[in-house]
Amino acid sequence: MEVAQDTLPELQPIFTFLNSHQNKLYQEGYFLKLHDLDSRGRPSGDRTWNECFAQLVGTVLSVWDAAAFDAAGEDGEVVPTFINLSDASLRMVIESLPMDSQGGGNLQNVLSISTAGNNRYLLHFNSLNSLTQWTAGIRLAMFEHATLQEAYTGSLIAGKGRMLNNIGVIMERTKFKTEDWARVRFGAGTPWRRCWCVITPPDEKEYQKLQKTLKKRPIYDRSTPVPTGDIKFYETRKVTKKTRPIATINDAYSAYAIYPQSKPLIDQSTLVKLEGSITIHSSPPSTTEGFIFVMPEVHPAVTGFEMMLRWLLPVFDSFALYGRPNRLIADSLDQRGLMFAMPKEKRYGYLEIFDVSSLIHTNGSQTWSERQWRKELKKLTASRMTTEDSPQALLLLHLANRFMGLHDVLTLLL
Known part of the structure; x- marks a missing residue:
């Protein structure tokens, strides 16, 4: 990816x-x-x-058959298979897993990976340490991928949003239902479906009641539950009280635009990923934590970017995401913001493999949901940011860059 000179300054860092x-x-x-x-x-x-x-590069796992490697020799070429892990779910099996129903025997240190559609792969490692290292690497890659997409969304709103003539109207708090056609994928690898999408904001009376309550509380006390709305997907535009939705989202913890892999496509891309609790109204209904992809349909003379914003902002408001329905949080130190952990003058990412490994061995982590994992990784990132960006740490880095001796550094710090 080349960062052209005409790229908006808000978008240059995120492309890098x-x-x-x-x-x-x-x-x-x-x-x-x-x-x-x-x-x-x-x-x-x-x-x-x-x-x-x-090899895990980004969120793509490239896999080569070891026997084919040996047969090809040094000058031979073996084509790998690729597994996209950006939307995967993981489960570590440390104790034992039956090898098969006939031969018997058990395997330890197995990682179960579910990817696009209902694909599932089992990876067996020769030690608990190797299993932990690989699981930590995959979790870190997935986490950085998601937070970068959130930062891309924030950069896009800051860089291109201000150029829209009606940006003020789009950014206003959503008070009424937002209804329109959209194409939806209920999970990676599933077919796209054209749905009538209804985004319902929180009840206005509940919202106003909350605002009055907050005024009486200390500024840092936000313990009162925030009222939320929901999103329903229908097969028809003619929705009545008896119309049964295809799916309902009552709770979401993230929603962001997906970078379309090519900068010329940004203006027309409407692709959004939404993560949270999804109820599929089958017989019987089932509720699981998961994600959906949504592409709001474009209107005549309206760019894809504007249509994406018209859909995304009401979603932010419905689930109180990233500071909405008030102002979007721009502070990169705030875990609730789109731009959280966005560095200014360093490489992206504050966490290392060993940081995630320590979380894996935390009591209870085996039962954490993806939402809980995201929360814990953000919390750990915030802790690392505080350490790295402290005045003492910055001064130490500055002095080290000037090749000063350790004795001189410690003298100045103390």
């Missing part, structure tokens, strides 16, 4: 960080891999364990 993330090596090494379930959730046709060499 997105490029770095896509080329960052998080982990590499050998393990045994089994393709457990196919995209339809059925047992895979080839259920054999194969030794593989793999």
Whole structure:
């Protein structure tokens, strides 16, 4: 990705960080891999364990067959298979996992990865340490991918939003339902469906009641639950009280635009990812934590970027995300903001593999939801930012860059 000179200054840093993330090596090494379930959730046709060499670069896992490596020799070329982990879910199996129903035996230190559709892969490692390192690498890659997309969304609003003639109207607090057609994917790898999307903001009386309550509280006391709305998806535009929705989202913890992988496509892209609690109104209904992709349909003479904002801001307001329905939080130190952990003069990312490994071995982490993982990783990032950006740490870095001796550095600090 080349950052052109005519790129808006608000977007230049995020393009650099997105490029770095896509080329960052998080982990590499050998393990045994089994393709457990196919995209339809059925047992895979080839259920054999194969030794593989793999590299995790960005959120893409490149896997080479180890036997093919040996057969090809030094000058041979082996084509890898690629697994996109940006939307994956992980589960560590430390104790034991049955190898198969016939041969018996158990495996320890297995990582279960569910990806697009209902695909599931099992990765077996030779030690708990190796399992932990790989799990931490994947979690870190997924976390940095998500937070970079949030920062991209914030940079996009700051850089291009101000150029819209009606940006003031778009940024106003949503008080009424927002209804329009959109194409929706209920999970990675699932087909797109054209749905009538209804975004309902919090009840206005509840909102005003909350505002009066907050005025009487200390400025830092925000313990009162914030009223939220919901999003419903229908097959038809003619919605009545008896119309049954396809799906409902009553709770969301993140919503952001997805970078379309090419800068010329930014103006027309409407792709948004929403993460939270999703109820599918099947028989019987099922509620799970997950994500959906939404592409609001574009109106004549309206750019995709503007349509995306018209859809995204009401979503922010409905679930009180990123400082809305008041002002969007611009502070990069605030965990609630779109621009959280956005550095000014350094590489992106404050966490290392060992930081995430320590979280993995925290009591209770095996049962954490993806929402809880995001929260804990942001909390740990905030802690690292405080340490790295403290006056003492910055002074130490400045002096080290000027090749001063350790004795001189300590003398000045003390």
